[in-house]
Amino acid sequence: MEQLLYWVGLAAVAVSALTGVLEAGRQKMDLVGVVMVGAATALGGGTVRDLLLDRPVFWIADEMYLVVAFVTTLLAFFAARGLKLPPRLFLIPDAIGLALFTIVGTQLALAWQAPWLAATLLGVITGVVGGVLRDILCNQVPLVFVRGELYVSAAWGGALVLVGMNGSGCSPVLSAWTGMAVVLATRLVAMKFRITLPTYSEKA
Amino acid sequence: MEQLLYWVGLAAVAVSALTGVLEAGRQKMDLVGVVMVGAATALGGGTVRDLLLDRPVFWIADEMYLVVAFVTTLLAFFAARGLKLPPRLFLIPDAIGLALFTIVGTQLALAWQAPWLAATLLGVITGVVGGVLRDILCNQVPLVFVRGELYVSAAWGGALVLVGMNGSGCSPVLSAWTGMAVVLATRLVAMKFRITLPTYSEKA
Amino acid sequence: MEQLLYWVGLAAVAVSALTGVLEAGRQKMDLVGVVMVGAATALGGGTVRDLLLDRPVFWIADEMYLVVAFVTTLLAFFAARGLKLPPRLFLIPDAIGLALFTIVGTQLALAWQAPWLAATLLGVITGVVGGVLRDILCNQVPLVFVRGELYVSAAWGGALVLVGMNGSGCSPVLSAWTGMAVVLATRLVAMKFRITLPTYSEKA
Secondary structure (H helix, E strand, C coil), X not given: XXXXXXXXXXHHHHHHHHHHHHHHHHCCXXXXXXXXXXXXXXXXXXXXXXXHHCCCCHHHHCHHXXXXXXXXXHHHHHHHCCCCCCHHHHXXXXXXXXXXXXXXXXXHHHHCCCCHHHHHHHHHHHHHHHHHHHHHHCXXXXXXXXXXXXXXXXHHHHHHHHHHHHHCCCCHHHHHHHHHHHHHHHHHHHHHHCCCCCECCCCC | CHHHHHHHHHXXXXXXXXXXXXXXXXXXXXXXXXXXXXXXXXXXXXXXXXXXXXXXXXXXXXXXXXXXXXXXHHHHHHHHCCCCCCHHHHHHHHHHXXXXXXXXXXXXXXXXXXXXXXXXXXHHHHHHHHHHHHHHHCCCCCHHHXXXXXXXXXXXXXXXXXXXXXXXXXXXXXXXXXXXXXXXXXXXXXXXXXXXXXXXXXXX | CXXXXXXXXXXXXXXXXXXXXXXXXXXXXXXXXXXXXXXXXXXXXXXXXXXXXXXXXXHHHCHHHHHHHHHHHHHHHHHHCCCCCCHHHHHHHHHHHHHHHHHHHHHHHHHCCCCHHHHHHHHHHHHXXXXXXXXXXXXXXXXXXXXXXXXXXXXXXXXXXXXXHHHCCCCHHHHHHHHHHHHHHHHHHHHHHCCCCCECCCCC
């Protein structure tokens, strides 16, 4: 299980760094700017999670994460440069990063003895903070706040499924994969069909 | 005294979650959005305080805070939905939350051996961060930065009164209540009469 | 060496508080607002660094930093009030603060056993966060994101020089001074001649 979390964590870092490069590239940032946006996207969510749980910050404790973030960023920078990519393309790796980070974050929080409700919230925070940083640094309205496509809801749903399956005795590995699938499927389906939740409608 | 701080803390969480719901509601967010804004408003200030003091984060260490924040948010969501509320109404619970959080934050920092000047600053941070998060998430200019109605000054004044009374040997409970009264009264009077501080006037 | 870091840290706090006052003054904030912007500029970068490294936050552990930040802010407020200053003047103390904080941050991170790549990133964070907070609080586009004048690149270059010199056996004091000189010189020359890095140019 720890092995699984480690590899999923690295994959999440790589895929998030990629979304950072794609968006920073559209803003015509220079190389150092792109590297910084890539690093912030890849490392932001897990950093906040580790601070809240009072764990050692993952990319300071284990250099591998930083190396993966930098290498992915540089490769993506030189590979994507000059390619003509549809602007919404980066929503797919963004959804994958959301799914992976949310589940890793929830699992880590549970392993760190956080109560289950707090653990789901920590999972959501791990999942969304990197993307929020990326969008702010690139001067975009954060995806979390774009109405009409479940984002936080998708992450939270997956975290709740994970906690529920864990609690009813499923194997942690199965729960983790199911949770990831729930986040990813919810988000992709909601984007495709523009599914929304009912809103608070004050008659003012 | 610890009992008092605990209950005041829970009350501050509830009243701040309420302001989050009122403002998120005006933005026509969906239920999950409203819950997240309510949670961020209620938990943001104390979270930053706990990180700075290197204490365990309060809502991870004690589940009760999170439960209160969620229950208040859900109740407020369904109660306020459809009601026609004056838009400035939420300034009253906001001022109460500011007063409660500032005093709890200052007291906790003093109990944690922070020097008095740092303790007043930590109190102000505890008091204002939740509201700043709420306003940013709702795309409003944070109340802290609206000119013409003492906000940070009210919080800081109350924190200084608390520290002064503590230092001159008053009972901690009396100092805490007086501090809260000072913050609340200053803020409400300043709002009512639009009291301002003199500004820096560079002749440029 | 520790002595040097301590004094450089105090100087960085003072010079950053000054930039905060100059910018908050231009926004015609009141005294409490100016004090808060000064404090955030002076203390923000080091605070984030200490949280990431899980060190005690420097201005809570040692009161001197807070005193220097407050005294500088008050002196600058009353001295600069009414003076007619060119608006870009504050870029000079800003560059000095960037240089000092970056080097102090990198050194501290190395002393705290962070891997070298993480240490350079922590140095950059220490250098830029205060200014970013200042610019956000004053409703300006953060200097880090203004295109066309090396900012992060200057800081990162200096941090890399410091790490390289340390690694090849130079005295830490010499490495520190050289690192600071590199940051400051790069930033000033880039501002003067508007030097830029090549940008990512997607043909979209």
